[in-house]
Amino acid sequence: MPIKQRTSLLVLGLILMFSAALTGCAGDNEATPQPGQPQTEQGDGARADGEGLYIATSFSVLADIVQNIIGDRGQVEYVVPIGEEPHEYEPVPGDFRIISDADVFYVNGLDLEEWLEKIVSNVSETEIVPVSAGVTPIPLVGSEEETDPHAWLNPRHVITYVENITEDLIARDPQGEALYRQNAEQYIAQLEELDAWIEEQISQIPEKHRVIVLSENAFKYFGERYGFETEGIWEINSHEEGTPQQIARVVELISARQIPAVFVETTVDQRYMNRVAEEAGVRIAGEIYTDAVGPEGSGAETYIEMMKHNVNVFVEGLTP
Numbered sequence: 001m002p003i004k005q006r007t008s009l010l011v012l013g014l015i016l017m018f019s020a021a022l023t024g025c026a027g028d029n030e031a032t033p034q035p036g037q038p039q040t041e042q043g044d045g046a047r048a049d050g051e052g053l054y055i056a057t058s059f060s061v062l063a064d065i066v067q068n069i070i071g072d073r074g075q076v077e078y079v080v081p082i083g084e085e086p087h088e089y090e091p092v093p094g095d096f097r098i099i100s101d102a103d104v105f106y107v108n109g110l111d112l113e114e115w116l117e118k119i120v121s122n123v124s125e126t127e128i129v130p131v132s133a134g135v136t137p138i139p140l141v142g143s144e145e146e147t148d149p150h151a152w153l154n155p156r157h158v159i160t161y162v163e164n165i166t167e168d169l170i171a172r173d174p175q176g177e178a179l180y181r182q183n184a185e186q187y188i189a190q191l192e193e194l195d196a197w198i199e200e201q202i203s204q205i206p207e208k209h210r211v212i213v214l215s216e217n218a219f220k221y222f223g224e225r226y227g228f229e230t231e232g233i234w235e236i237n238s239h240e241e242g243t244p245q246q247i248a249r250v251v252e253l254i255s256a257r258q259i260p261a262v263f264v265e266t267t268v269d270q271r272y273m274n275r276v277a278e279e280a281g282v283r284i285a286g287e288i289y290t291d292a293v294g295p296e297g298s299g300a301e302t303y304i305e306m307m308k309h310n311v312n313v314f315v316e317g318l319t320p
Contacts, residue, residue: 056102112149261317285317
């Protein structure tokens, strides 16, 4: 069966399942997250009190960004659990209850959640708002139509996210404008400090070693900002294959460029990169956060913390 046909059948099945689930719980206005799914901290204005905005986001990185802007004036929850990646996440009925109860559903855009958006638009009236508007997309290698969605791995682009989210929140809650703008200004200042810190840290890495090799070639926007080449076994996780030809290409690249280390992502099967490292005779320098912040106790529980973690791992792995 062709891929597009299988995808259409999957979407249709999910629409029917979620429509039935939402109909069955129409009388229950309280959004119930799936068991074990972390939530962002509730503020005093959470929906439970009947006040403030109730925001749903597609994944944890966006939830942290929104929380920094909305503060205690609302509640923020996310759909894709930490440890899973949003490219191919299959939602459960509880996820769609969260979305349906929300005032707005913020997504990254750039085709990251394209399949999710199609399903949501058929089972919920909640407005879907991409927060990456204004970011110049980077195409996937070998494709003229598909783009890399990982724009948040460049802090300068996250400033654009913040500006977009702030204006949308103000439009929905004009009385909160002063707070939203103040919080956004403070958070943008932190992002600018992060950007400067990253530039300072990577200056320790010799230019010839500024190559990031991962399973998924997710750091294009980071590389564009800070002068790194980026390579992956595959371009994006929805293309995940790990074929012998892909493995051999990356091993040859590592040997030819004398790259000292490679990295693994927390949300991706690490077996493929283990094989690459073994065949190339290099070490895996550490785990990188791409599609989610870290779990509690990881030291990477926020966007800024996860980016600092990533940079520290890059510096340690690529500096002689």
